Amino acid sequence: MSCLRPKRFALSALGQRRWMSVRPAKESEGVAKREKVTIQTLQLLRARKEPITMLTAYDYPTALASSANPAIDITLVGDSLAQVCLGLKSTTQLTLDQMIHHASAVARGTTHPLLVADMPFGSYHASVDAAIDNAVRLVREAQVEAVKLEGGEEIAELVHRLCSFGIPVMAHVGLLPQRHVAASGYKVQGRTVDAAKALMRTAKILEEAGAFSMVVEAVPKQLGQFITDNLRIPTIGIGAGPATSGQVLVWDDAMGTWNGHKAKFVRRFANLQSVRDDGVRAYAQAVKDGSFPDPQRESYTIDQDEWARFLEEMK
Numbered sequence: 001m002s003c004l005r006p007k008r009f010a011l012s013a014l015g016q017r018r019w020m021s022v023r024p025a026k027e028s029e030g031v032a033k034r035e036k037v038t039i040q041t042l043q044l045l046r047a048r049k050e051p052i053t054m055l056t057a058y059d060y061p062t063a064l065a066s067s068a069n070p071a072i073d074i075t076l077v078g079d080s081l082a083q084v085c086l087g088l089k090s091t092t093q094l095t096l097d098q099m100i101h102h103a104s105a106v107a108r109g110t111t112h113p114l115l116v117a118d119m120p121f122g123s124y125h126a127s128v129d130a131a132i133d134n135a136v137r138l139v140r141e142a143q144v145e146a147v148k149l150e151g152g153e154e155i156a157e158l159v160h161r162l163c164s165f166g167i168p169v170m171a172h173v174g175l176l177p178q179r180h181v182a183a184s185g186y187k188v189q190g191r192t193v194d195a196a197k198a199l200m201r202t203a204k205i206l207e208e209a210g211a212f213s214m215v216v217e218a219v220p221k222q223l224g225q226f227i228t229d230n231l232r233i234p235t236i237g238i239g240a241g242p243a244t245s246g247q248v249l250v251w252d253d254a255m256g257t258w259n260g261h262k263a264k265f266v267r268r269f270a271n272l273q274s275v276r277d278d279g280v281r282a283y284a285q286a287v288k289d290g291s292f293p294d295p296q297r298e299s300y301t302i303d304q305d306e307w308a309r310f311l312e313e314m315k
């Protein structure tokens with residue numbers, strides 16, 4: 001069958017630029033095959049200036065969607081989960097247990113992408129020891145491969161400790177959504193000489209603490225490039241311009257299922273909302289007008305004789 005003929009994908013991240021034969025998954029699997037993305041793969045992509053793709057996921061189906069595409073490098077269980085999935089007002093309301101519950105589902109649907117989860121607000125603040133316990137819970141209970149932490153110099157010791165135990169850390173600098181109250185809102189960062197210098201210094205400190213990669217959020221594109229050029233680890237930008245080593249977007253922003261605030265950096269790559277709403281409308285209409293279910297194709301039946309005897313015995 002033609003749909004089972006192997007397709008060929010260019011996966012330049014895997015050693016020499018070469019064509020890798022990829023067996024398209026059967027329809028039921030819905031998952032394309034690619035070798036597991038590792039920290040080394042990301043280093044290679046950065047060296048080749050091949051942009052790294054990271055997309056958030058919050059449950060089994062969204063995880064499968066990214067795993068079905070060999071061009072997705074990293075799946076992030078973002079704490080944006082709070083807003084886009086749980087209807088909370090802020091990421092600061094998300095608990096570690098909620099994150100573990102969702103990250104576990106994402107892990108069950110994740111194949112080749114590197115799996116990273118945000119440590120929720122409050123789960124890495126009280127002490128280094130408590131933060132380590134919580135990171136270990138994410139690795140052990142949710143099977144994430146790395147954790148992402150918002151913050152600067154104040155979390156450098158924690159980053160170092162986690163890395164020394166073999167829990168890879170993705171840093172997150174620039175706009176820190178978990179601190180939106182203290183910052184008086186979600187604001188672009190690094191727009192003055194002093195702020196840009198402080199951000200570059202912070203990025204360097206986190207790299208030196210051992211972070212394997214760094215999310216850079218909502219900074220001028222010039223600063224996004226400068227930080228990228230002056231680090232050895234890959235940067236993943238969100239509102240940091242086109243020169244970072246990679247890009248990340250929130251699933252619902254990219255797929256057009258988020259009706260809340262749309263930041264300047266968001267591009268909608270699909271309109272799943274209209275598809276979804278059409279589906280709900282068609283289903284409701286079919287039930288209301290009696291056209292669903294079809295008595296032939298969508299219903300079960302019983303042998304005529306059995307049914308006749310049943311009716312007889314029920315008299």
Ligand SMILES: Nc1nc(=O)c2c([nH]1)NC[C@@H]1CN(c3ccc(C(=O)N[C@@H](CCC(=O)O)C(=O)O)cc3)CN21
Nearest residue numbers: 080083084091177186187188218250253258263264265
């Ligand atoms: N749907 C969604 N997308 C996200 O990217 C996202 C979340 N939720 N929740 C958690 C955080 C919050 N984030 C945000 C939220 C707001 C802005 C924002 O309003 N930015 C302003 C900047 C204004 C300025 O300082 O000039 C903007 O208009 O883009 C940015 C990032 C990113 N994360």
Ligand SMILES: CC(C)C(=O)C(=O)O
Nearest residue numbers: 056078079080215248
């Ligand atoms: C937007 C990304 C970087 C994030 O932290 C999240 O989704 O929570």
Ligand SMILES: [Mg+2]
Nearest residue numbers: 078079080118
């Ligand atoms: Mg986050």
